Amino acid sequence: MPRINQLDAHVVNKIAAGEVIERPASIVKELMENSLDALATRIEVDIVKGGSELIRIVDNGEGIHPDDMLLAVSSHATSKIKDADDLFHIHTMGFRGEAVASIASVSRLHIRSRQPDADTGRELEVRSGQIGEVKPCGCPVGTRMEITQLFGNTPVRRKFMKTIGTEFAHISEQFSRIALANPRLHAVLRHNGKTVYELPASENLLDRIKMLNGTELTDKLIWVESEAGPCRLWGYVGHPSLSRSNRKLQYLFLNNRWIQDRSLQHALSEAYRGLLMVGRHPVAFLYLEVPPETVDVNVHPTKTEVRFEDSQQLYRLLLSTLRTKFLSVDLNSNMSLPRTEEGQPDVTEAEQNETREQLLNWANEQVKSWQPEPSRGHSYSPRELAAVLERTAPFQPYPELANSSSLSAKPVTDGETPSSQSVPATGLSKAIQVLDCYLITETEEGMTIIDQHALHERILYEQFRERVLNSAVESQKLLVPLPIEMSNREVEVLLDNQDVLTQLGFGIADFGKNTVLLDRYPVMLAKANMTNLIHDVAEELDRPGKKPDRRDLIDHLLHTMSCRAAIKAGQRLKPEEISSLLEQRYLFHDTHHCPHGRPTALTLSRADLDKQFGRLG
Known part of the structure; x- marks a missing residue:
């Protein structure tokens, strides 16, 4: 068995850095928390190439005492606690005294700091754990920490860093968490010289x-x-x-x-x-x-x-x-929800008038969109209902799909008898809707109960998939592009995947200030809520873990898009819409399950029904 060795301080710091400094975002988190503990009211974060080339944190806090500059880069040296009892009365963000020493052991760290009562500041440079000399310098009150050559002395750690976009996404998330936790902090984040967030201090969360x-x-x-x-x-x-x-x-x-x-x-x-x-x-x-x-x-x-x-x-x-x-609260209302927050000023008369006007506009919209429900005073007999359904013209929930040349059903020529595989002659195009969620119809096997959302989702998925594979996705161009507000990460993800979105029929452009412009969308999704759909697409593109290949990525997006655009549970359908939906069920080979794996229909045989009603004898 090998002998036990005492590790030197440099190796110990590298091991500790592996726990504390996982990636560039870890450095941003630790140093921003140090700035908060120094009572900073403004923090500026500058990043170059996702933190692989430069991380700079500048604050206007109390600064570091000149005599403490060397202690600041030493392990287990902190101003936050003095003894073990203090660990159970933590009022600061940091307390272990590990962060700066860990950062200094795996990078080139340059520190400049000045306290309010000092005429000049002090600067110190540490290169991969090698501490330089403390020198006087000119600098404003506060502390500036600059990190370069991150993981330069540990190539294995650098190899495990992800792409620039991924690393900056983690930095942006850490920045957002600290900004949300401290709304009174003026926080600035820049990447490659471009301002990503400029968040002025606010009393209002x-x-x-x-x-x-x-x-x-x-x-x-x-x-x-x-x-x-x-x-x-x-x-x-x-x-x-x-x-x-x-x-x-x-x-x-x-x-x-x-x-x-x-x-x-x-x-x-x-x-x-x-x-x-x-x-x-x-x-x-x-x-x-x-x-x-x-x-x-x-x-x-x-x-x-x-x-x-x-x-x-x-x-x-x-x-x-x-x-x-x-x-x-009324969770069924579409109105903006009332909000009150401790510390907010009283509502002014002008704001009350504006709110009143918004309520009137909302009420007018509700009146315009209101439609009387069908009269329930008359009930059809089965024969009358069948006659009504037969007179009803076929209707497509998405009319443009019925005329698509990409559908697998072959057109019927003059004199040709339609295939029995197209739409079986079992009366399946006639069904009743129950609970505004399920369709019940009679089949040769017995009775079939269909989930309207799952079936429509599968139909849309198959139609959309076939068009994408054939490069035949039709787009509707908007006369006025639709602005969609998103988080900075969502905007970045969408812009990084514009080629995939273009293949799916979307047109996305950067509008600045965490906003993208949608200038075209797939015709097949005309009835979908585009704002919600684009948010879901961004989430799908930003899933954690290994990024799938292009084909799998597009397939995942098709799942999301078809789910968003499909008929929803709780949505009442007209008889012609029910007929159209059931007829489209037989245009594809596999409509037994939705894209997520849920069954689209359950069949109860005549034998099952007889058994339930005791007719077995």
Whole structure:
């Protein structure tokens, strides 16, 4: 067995850096938190090539004392705590004294800092753990840290870095978390000289959320607030109509620190149980304030996971707060939801007039879109109903698809008898709709129950897929491009995949200020909500893990697009729409399952029905 060796400090720092400094985003997080602990009110972050060439953090905080410059780059040296008891009364973002030393051991670090009462500043350079000499310099009050040659002395670590776009996406996410946790902070993020975010200090959290995620999202947020003993919960949660296919827009903050906690995420999901479709996740910006002594933040190298003294109390607080709030608001309304936030100024008369005008406009729109339901006073006999259906002209929910040359059904020539495989002569084009979700029809086998959304989703997927493979996707050009507000990451993902989107029939252009312009879209998706669809496409393109090849990526996007454009559960269909949907079922080989694998239909045989009714004898 090999002998045990005592590792030198340089190797120890490199090992520690592997835990703390995972990628460039880790450096941005650690240094921005140091700036906050130094009481900075303005932080500027400059990034070049995703952080692989340059990371610069400049703040206007209290600066570093000249005599502490060398200690600042030493391991386990900190101004945040003095003894073990302080670990249970943490009021700062950092406390271990590892971050700067870890950064210095795997990069070239240049520090300039000056305190308010000092005439000059001090500068220090560390190259891969080799500490230079502290020198006087001229600089403004605060601290500037500049990192270059990241992982230059550890080529293996550098090899594991992802693309520039991916690394900057992680940086942008860390920046957003800190900006959301500290709305009174003036924060600036630049990439390759271009300003990505310029977030002025604000007393209003909603303004900060709006600048990061756009107006369309903030218009559907609901203010929540409650207390339980020494614990306080407050923030915003999304209306059930505002959901995402992943949890990226679920922000949980504990004492102004972004955290991940499965228990709290489960409570959030439970609060929305029954309000969201399967596979959808709520949007939330929630803030917890608890006494520092009741939580242990020293359980994870990056301090993103914590241990609560009483996690069940917080679970109940979050769950009950949201459920109580949902019971007090009209979740069926399309109106912008009322929001109040502690510390906001009183509403002025001008704002009241504007709100009144918005309500009147909304009411007018509701009146215009209202249609009387069919009279229920007359019921058709089966013979009368059959006669009505036979007189009804075929109708396509998406008329342009019926005339598509890409459909697999062959045209019928004069004198030719239609194939029995096209639409079976079983009366299947006639069905009744129940619960505005299922279609029930009689077949030769017995009775078939069809999920209208799953079937239509499969039909759209097959039609869209065939057109994409044949490069025959037709696009509708908009006379006036549609602006869509998104997060910076979503914009970047869409612009990086413009070739794929073009192949699918979309036209996307950058409009600046976290906005893209949609100037054309596939004709097949004319009835879809384009804003929601583009958000879902961006989420699909930004899935974590290994990026799929182009063919798989397009297939994933087709799943998303067909699901978004398909008839929804709860949508009432006209008889001609039902007939059209059922007839299209036989235009493709596999319509037994939707693209996500759910069955489109279930069949109950005559024998099954007889058995249920005791007719077996």
